[in-house]
Amino acid sequence: MSEQQKILEMIEKGLITAAEGMELLDALNVTSESAPEQTTAITGAANHKYKFLKVRVTSDNKAVNVSVNVPLRLLTTIGEIADKMTAIIPEDARRNMETKGVNISNIDFAKIIEEIINGTLDDPSIVDVEAWDEASKSMIMVKVYVD
Secondary structure, three states: OOHHHHHHHHHHOOOOOHHHHHHHHHHHHHHHHOHHHHHHHHHOOOOOOOOEEEEEEEEOOOOOEEEEEEEHHHHHHHHHHHHHHHHHOOHHHHHHHHHOOOOHHHOOHHHHHHHHHHOOOOOOEEEEEEEEEOOOOEEEEEEEEEO
């Protein structure tokens, strides 16, 4: 399946807005022209060959299940909408995480993106959070990683 189809499916499933999908499609068209140069930058000195930034939000009772895969070659553009990506986490889960001292708005996405592109990110696991959601009586798990 092509990246364009994946983006369209994300829009269809309501994971991103149509405007965000257009930004991704535009970025995909721009980055496809310079993909060979970016492949060298992504593998970097550490020779990590990550292909996707992945965001998974799940719950133990299966009430929440969000899966987003972003091709790494879009990371230079995705930095502009990184704050919007955090919006896929349900508000009640986000509030619950904040009451337990986990504030995802404090994550420096630009620094993480820079390390991924430069190949200097040693641990593919970027963020792992578990928070109890009282409303749904379930544990919400958020995992952000590269693969």
